Amino acid sequence: MNTLQALIFDVDGTLAETERDGHRIAFNQAFADAGQDWHWDMPTYGRLLAITGGKERLLAYWKEVDPQAARGPDAAALIAELHRRKTAHYVRLVADGGIALRPGVRRLLLEARDAGLRLAIATTTTPDNVEALLRATLGANGMAMFACIGAGDAVPRKKPDPGIYTWVLERLRLDPQQCLAFEDSANGLRAALGAGLPTVITTGSYTAGEAFPGALALLDGLGEPQAPASGHVGRLAWTGCVDLATLQDWIGAV
Numbered sequence: 001m002n003t004l005q006a007l008i009f010d011v012d013g014t015l016a017e018t019e020r021d022g023h024r025i026a027f028n029q030a031f032a033d034a035g036q037d038w039h040w041d042m043p044t045y046g047r048l049l050a051i052t053g054g055k056e057r058l059l060a061y062w063k064e065v066d067p068q069a070a071r072g073p074d075a076a077a078l079i080a081e082l083h084r085r086k087t088a089h090y091v092r093l094v095a096d097g098g099i100a101l102r103p104g105v106r107r108l109l110l111e112a113r114d115a116g117l118r119l120a121i122a123t124t125t126t127p128d129n130v131e132a133l134l135r136a137t138l139g140a141n142g143m144a145m146f147a148c149i150g151a152g153d154a155v156p157r158k159k160p161d162p163g164i165y166t167w168v169l170e171r172l173r174l175d176p177q178q179c180l181a182f183e184d185s186a187n188g189l190r191a192a193l194g195a196g197l198p199t200v201i202t203t204g205s206y207t208a209g210e211a212f213p214g215a216l217a218l219l220d221g222l223g224e225p226q227a228p229a230s231g232h233v234g235r236l237a238w239t240g241c242v243d244l245a246t247l248q249d250w251i252g253a254v
Contacts, residue, residue: 003178005117006118006174006178007179008119008121010121012123012184014184014202015102016099016101018133019206020205023090026087027040027082029089030089034081045206052124054087054125091129102222103222106137119146120172121148121151155167159187160187160194162190162193166195176195176197177198179197182199183200189214198251216233216251217232219231233250
């Protein structure tokens, strides 16, 4: 039976509902700052989430609304400036307490840490965004809870490419079978499975309708004692709180 050595978490949508409550708002604030007449409502942003990476998302949208300008000589510089402004707005929003961890996340992180498991992050969001969220929700020592943080441009290709997970596994010096990944999106699941990682999906506000073939478990969250999560483990319905004993049972059955 495989024994868990590490838990590897995606950030946006997995640790917190950052896409809905943070990134979309910050993008729109950056557009206003720059005098751009762009505005991403929730359906538009939900559609754009099929593209991983903030700068990549900006460029894809620009190509939709003005493909000629998106190919211009100053396009890369404008994308970089918009993304810089957006990150600043996001960090400020998080620092002001505008985003909370999803139910069950803090409980599981602390349980894993206290049990001696290693914690890691594998995300396409920027390191500044990760640090802002961890400090705001877990305190000054939030970053130190994680043995490895793979973020932003640590690898050249974004999810669904498995590169960020491979990068994290190499630094943890662990085999995929010794770890468990947590994701909320189909792109994230493809990336984790591509690196050989068994993966628990906790769907969020933008991803509940996606398909997740190959997931170890498909849930609506991690759950708390007063508000259990529900979903499926394999083909079996499941309800409860995801804890280390539960995860070890699931991983042992793989």
